[in-house]
Amino acid sequence: MTRVKPWKGERKPLRSVIKSRKEKSWKEKKREREREKALQELRLLAERERAEKRKLEKEAREQSRKRKLENERKSEQVQLVTNLAKLKKMPKKELRKLQVR
Secondary structure (H helix, E strand, C coil): CCCCCCCCCCCCCHHHHCCCCCCCCHHHHHHHHHHHHHHHHHHHHHHHHHHHHHHHHHHHHHHHHHHHHHHHHHHCCCCCCCCHHHHHHCCHHHHHHCCCC
8 A cells, every 4th residue: 555645646547647639630730831831931031131131231331442442542642653763772661661553
């Protein structure tokens, strides 16, 4: 004879504890599939929109960078070197600072 602890309650056989699962009807399964398909399409659409937005932002950054570089080049002061002998006499540090265009 086993003692039953009052706060645990009486033990029941396992087969009575397990609930039988209810099978879904064909209509319910079909509705569920359609719902999942619609959600997947929405996800794909949102991903495409995000990718397009990122692409536009990247292009805008690239245009801005190019415009900035052009403006810098327009605003710099340039001195044309006609006497190449001066270049040969220049120290190496100064030669490194020169830019050829």
